[in-house]
Amino acid sequence: MLKESVINELQRIVGKENVLTSPEALKAYSYDGTTSWIREPDVVVFPTTTQQISDLMKLANAEKIPVTPRGGGTNVSGGSVPWLGGIVLCTTKMNKILKIDKENLTATVEPGVVLQDLTLALAKEGLFFPPDPQSFLGATIGGIIAENAGGPACVKYGVTKQYVLGLEVVLPTGEIVNLGGRTLKNVVGYDLLHIFISSEGTLGVITRAELKLNPIPPAKKTTMVVYADVAKAGEGVFRVLENGVIPDKIELLDNWVINRIEEMMPMGLPKDADAVLLFECDGIPEAVEKETEKIVDIVKKYGAVDVRIAKDMDEANRYWLARRAGFAAVFGKAKTVFAEDVTVPRGKIPDLINKCKELAKKYNVEIVVLGHAGDGNLHPAILTDVSNQEHYGRAVKAMDEIIEEAVALGGVLSGEHGIGLEKQKFLKRQLDPVVIDMMKKIKALFDPNNIMNPGKIWE
Amino acid sequence: MEDLKELKKVEQHADQCMKCGFCSFFCPVYQEEKVETAVARGKNYLAKLAIKGEQKFTDELGEIIGKCLLCKRCVVNCPAKTQIDRVVVAARAEMVKNKGLGFVKNFAFRKVMANRKAFGNYVRLAKAFQWLLPKTEGNIRHLPDFLKALGQGRNIPEIAKTFLRDMVKPVYKPQDGKAPIMRVGFFMGCAVDFVYPELGMKFIDFMTKRGIEVVVPQEQSCCGAAIYFSGDFETGRMLADKNIEAFKDVDMIVTGCGTCSSTLKDYQKYLPDNPDQEKRYKDFEKKIKDSMEFIIDVMKVKPEELKLKKEFEGKTVTWHDPCHLIRYQNISAQPRAILKGLKGLKYVEMPNADLCCGMGGSFSVYHYDLTKKIAAKKMNGIKATGADIVVTACPGCMINLIDNVLQNKMPQKVYHLLELVE
Numbered sequence: 001m002l003k004e005s006v007i008n009e010l011q012r013i014v015g016k017e018n019v020l021t022s023p024e025a026l027k028a029y030s031y032d033g034t035t036s037w038i039r040e041p042d043v044v045v046f047p048t049t050t051q052q053i054s055d056l057m058k059l060a061n062a063e064k065i066p067v068t069p070r071g072g073g074t075n076v077s078g079g080s081v082p083w084l085g086g087i088v089l090c091t092t093k094m095n096k097i098l099k100i101d102k103e104n105l106t107a108t109v110e111p112g113v114v115l116q117d118l119t120l121a122l123a124k125e126g127l128f129f130p131p132d133p134q135s136f137l138g139a140t141i142g143g144i145i146a147e148n149a150g151g152p153a154c155v156k157y158g159v160t161k162q163y164v165l166g167l168e169v170v171l172p173t174g175e176i177v178n179l180g181g182r183t184l185k186n187v188v189g190y191d192l193l194h195i196f197i198s199s200e201g202t203l204g205v206i207t208r209a210e211l212k213l214n215p216i217p218p219a220k221k222t223t224m225v226v227y228a229d230v231a232k233a234g235e236g237v238f239r240v241l242e243n244g245v246i247p248d249k250i251e252l253l254d255n256w257v258i259n260r261i262e263e264m265m266p267m268g269l270p271k272d273a274d275a276v277l278l279f280e281c282d283g284i285p286e287a288v289e290k291e292t293e294k295i296v297d298i299v300k301k302y303g304a305v306d307v308r309i310a311k312d313m314d315e316a317n318r319y320w321l322a323r324r325a326g327f328a329a330v331f332g333k334a335k336t337v338f339a340e341d342v343t344v345p346r347g348k349i350p351d352l353i354n355k356c357k358e359l360a361k362k363y364n365v366e367i368v369v370l371g372h373a374g375d376g377n378l379h380p381a382i383l384t385d386v387s388n389q390e391h392y393g394r395a396v397k398a399m400d401e402i403i404e405e406a407v408a409l410g411g412v413l414s415g416e417h418g419i420g421l422e423k424q425k426f427l428k429r430q431l432d433p434v435v436i437d438m439m440k441k442i443k444a445l446f447d448p449n450n451i452m453n454p455g456k457i458w459e
Numbered sequence: 460m461e462d463l464k465e466l467k468k469v470e471q472h473a474d475q476c477m478k479c480g481f482c483s484f485f486c487p488v489y490q491e492e493k494v495e496t497a498v499a500r501g502k503n504y505l506a507k508l509a510i511k512g513e514q515k516f517t518d519e520l521g522e523i524i525g526k527c528l529l530c531k532r533c534v535v536n537c538p539a540k541t542q543i544d545r546v547v548v549a550a551r552a553e554m555v556k557n558k559g560l561g562f563v564k565n566f567a568f569r570k571v572m573a574n575r576k577a578f579g580n581y582v583r584l585a586k587a588f589q590w591l592l593p594k595t596e597g598n599i600r601h602l603p604d605f606l607k608a609l610g611q612g613r614n615i616p617e618i619a620k621t622f623l624r625d626m627v628k629p630v631y632k633p634q635d636g637k638a639p640i641m642r643v644g645f646f647m648g649c650a651v652d653f654v655y656p657e658l659g660m661k662f663i664d665f666m667t668k669r670g671i672e673v674v675v676p677q678e679q680s681c682c683g684a685a686i687y688f689s690g691d692f693e694t695g696r697m698l699a700d701k702n703i704e705a706f707k708d709v710d711m712i713v714t715g716c717g718t719c720s721s722t723l724k725d726y727q728k729y730l731p732d733n734p735d736q737e738k739r740y741k742d743f744e745k746k747i748k749d750s751m752e753f754i755i756d757v758m759k760v761k762p763e764e765l766k767l768k769k770e771f772e773g774k775t776v777t778w779h780d781p782c783h784l785i786r787y788q789n790i791s792a793q794p795r796a797i798l799k800g801l802k803g804l805k806y807v808e809m810p811n812a813d814l815c816c817g818m819g820g821s822f823s824v825y826h827y828d829l830t831k832k833i834a835a836k837k838m839n840g841i842k843a844t845g846a847d848i849v850v851t852a853c854p855g856c857m858i859n860l861i862d863n864v865l866q867n868k869m870p871q872k873v874y875h876l877l878e879l880v881e
């Protein structure tokens with residue numbers, strides 16, 4: 001419980017209408033996109049300016065009240081759950097696109113801008129922001145930067161950190177700082193800008209971002225490749241890349257996911273395929289044609305059983321819609337789902353897939369794979385039910401072993417979702433104690449009173 | 460006692476939500492308010508807590524679940540196909556059970572009775588409703604929402620001098636004097652009955668001109684949208700039973716009101732409390748046709764053969780999709796086919812034609828300011844088309860569109876599609 005004087009002060013800073021304290025509102029800010037991490041804040045505030053955030057942080061710092069930044073609340077690692085209570089600082093009312101600069105291919109935005117709103121505004125100017133987390137309908141730029149999000153298009157374009165040129169940040173102590181700038185190159189002292197990208201809201205509040213944009217490529221083409229063996233599909237990924245084609249997307253759906261999607265909304269996916277890969281090439285029309293041809297040659301050489309090139313946008317859209325439905329397909333089928341986010345070097349994809357199959361047998365649990373195969377971010381998902389202790393226990397063991405295997409293969413335990421609360425217990429397996437200690441010292445430097453999204457990343 | 464019967468019926472729907480937050484992009488209320496309690500995910504979460512007994516039926520909860528247009532934009536865009544409308548309506552029903560009818564009634568009284576002009580109209584309307592509602596509950600316990608919205612500074616439609624019910628004959632034979640090619644029941648709906656009676660006459664004329672016999676049972680009542688969507692299932696069921704009885708002699712029932720057609724079809728979805736009711740409501744659903752689907756799919760009218768009324772010749776027209784047509788009944792192609800096919804009209808599609816107009820039944824009574832903000836987006840779409848006339852097929856939407864067109868000093872006129880044709 002916060003003191004009444006604190007609530008009054010918050011109301012003074014952001015305005016009465018921007019402070020929520022009803023029990024119902026607090027419950028509605030107790031969750032994010034995960035199933036099991038729930039904790040209520042004491043108050044929810046909606047600042048509308050950087051100055052308000054600065055004033056608010058000074059107050060919180062003086063009173064040692066935890067502050068958890070929240071954008072769309074779509075993260076899947078417990079990141080925006082106020083684990084130690086206190087203040088949820090919600091950015092959804094700071095959602096202005098301040099500037100779109102066609103000459104310099106940049107945009108200046110407030111943190112609460114929802115990615116899809118940005119995409120629509122940019123499209124009018126013939127531009128796009130390449131990172132494409134599949135939660136674009138709900139995720140905000142602040143959350144996307146804080147999680148260093150990335151989606152299918154990262155095969156060719158990379159992830160968020162490659163598209164942030166500058167940030168305005170309010171530090172936990174209330175100072176407003178500007179990091180980076182508006183130029184593509186920038187070597188002026190340590191690169192503090194990038195410390196905030198994937199900081200999961202633990203170092204400060206991002207209040208404005210300068211983003212790098214690309215012109216929309218004039219042509220796109222989607223190809224669906226069918227495999228009788230999911231591990232072969234995994235191989236298809238790196239064969240295409242090593243033979244010189246860089247599609248903008250390569251996504252994988254396994255047999256289980258294909259069939260669930262077809263049950264939900266029949267789209268003509270091959271139900272008996274063990275897996276399909278979806279490729280998309282983008283660029284100038286001639287190049288896209290050639291690249292597509294080349295993909296067809298390569299995949300046929302390496303074990304594909306069927307190839308379908310989408311005839312038109314409609315067919316292409318259907319395939320991508322199916323891909324997006326994959327997530328729902330998995331979550332709709334089980335009470336509890338471990339949506340794994342392990343990522344391995346691309347050449348190791350078949351090994352990880354084979355391991356998943358083996359573990360599914362060993363522990364007698366359903367493990368399905370749908371993911372951004374193009375970047376090794378496979379999203380194996382384990383279907384279980386937390387109320388069935390015996391089954392849940394087996395699922396936990398299987399997940400542990402998947403993570404173990406991913407790290408052994410030279411991979412990482414989170415490709416895009418972040419550590420938050422969900423992955424804390426695995427952090428030590430991945431990181432050297434010295435590195436964890438360095439991180440903790442950096443945290444203490446920015447946030448001496450440990451008020452910024454406390455309880456995250458470390459156990 | 461909190462038996463939570465209604466909420467438990469929809470528990471499986473509430474459980475579908477995987478909290479992805481995608482609905483926030485589509486929810487007109489969230490887009491204005493930007494708070495989690497406004498969006499489907501938040502409402503659903505609180506409903507789930509209520510099912511578990513961890514959330515009481517507080518006034519605040521009533522406010523939260525009240526702030527929903529039931530526009531179903533969240534539902535059709537939800538990757539998990541979560542049926543939030545059912546969860547919200549069930550939660551409102553629990554609210555009514557827990558708080559008594561005061562939850563619904565207070566509003567009608569507080570907002571409407573303060574206005575003298577509104578009151579005058581109410582007295583007339585109350586008379587019309589007298590036969591419908593149990594005396595002990597008061598005659599004006601429930602009135603259709605568009606009428607409750609009177610007296611909030613909005614441009615309200617005139618209440619008709621003569622209600623449709625007082626004009627219609629029980630049976631209309633085909634005009635050509637031949638044996639009817641089919642026989643249908645005509646469901647008036649309150650908006651047509653009390654505000655747009657000429658529209659009702661028009662539709663009857665349209666059908667009888669084309670060889671159809673139309674019967675208009677006098678015992679029919681309000682469809683119940685305003686009533687059961689605000690959670691009063693008891694009265695909702697009473698109305699359902701009354702309507703089913705009134706139309707028992709016909710196999711097909713048509714109406715010119717998109718909300719009525721959807722509401723009549725959906726008794727089976729929201730209201731059944733036992734297998735017998737479920738069966739009766741399901742059978743009833745099969746009889747219902749909205750005017751748009753009736754004209755195109757049943758009468759098989761060829762749009763190019765329809766004759767445009769003179770006054771509309773050369774006009775540019777755009778179509779507004781009522782939530783109750785496009786998302787409740789999947790009706791969107793039929794009206795477009797008519798408008799595109801009609802000779803002498805120029806059709807332009809408006810951006811976001813499917814965006815809710817902001818009316819949302821009782822929503823606009825409780826939250827008129829929000830209604831105006833949501834409608835402003837609709838108005839932007841209409842402006843972008845440069846159309847002379849906006850056409851739709853739901854009198855509820857018409858009332859709100861007219862109000863907002865006037866408030867925004869826009870030149871467009873709003874019509875029901877049936878008004879355009881001879």
Ligand SMILES: Cc1cc2nc3c(=O)[nH]c(=O)nc-3n(C[C@H](O)[C@H](O)[C@H](O)COP(=O)(O)OP(=O)(O)OC[C@H]3O[C@@H](n4cnc5c(N)ncnc54)[C@H](O)[C@@H]3O)c2cc1C
Nearest residue numbers: 071072073074075079134135140142143146149150201206
């Ligand atoms: C269906 C679904 C699909 C997804 N697909 C992808 C995907 O393809 N790729 C991917 O990378 N992720 C994906 N995600 C995860 C999630 O959408 C991303 O992590 C997203 O970036 C979160 O954005 P948000 O605005 O919802 O942030 P939130 O969930 O609100 O917050 C996420 C973190 O960012 C912090 N934060 C938020 N705003 C700020 C700010 N202004 N300043 C500082 N810190 C802040 C929070 O404290 C929290 O730690 C998916 C999630 C779902 C539910």
Ligand code: SF4
Nearest residue numbers: 476477479480482537
């Ligand atoms: S879109 Fe559907 S599943 Fe996602 S949060 Fe909304 S209701 Fe839940």
Ligand code: SF4
Nearest residue numbers: 486527528530531533
């Ligand atoms: S029905 Fe409409 S108003 Fe209600 S939650 Fe869904 S999108 Fe929002």
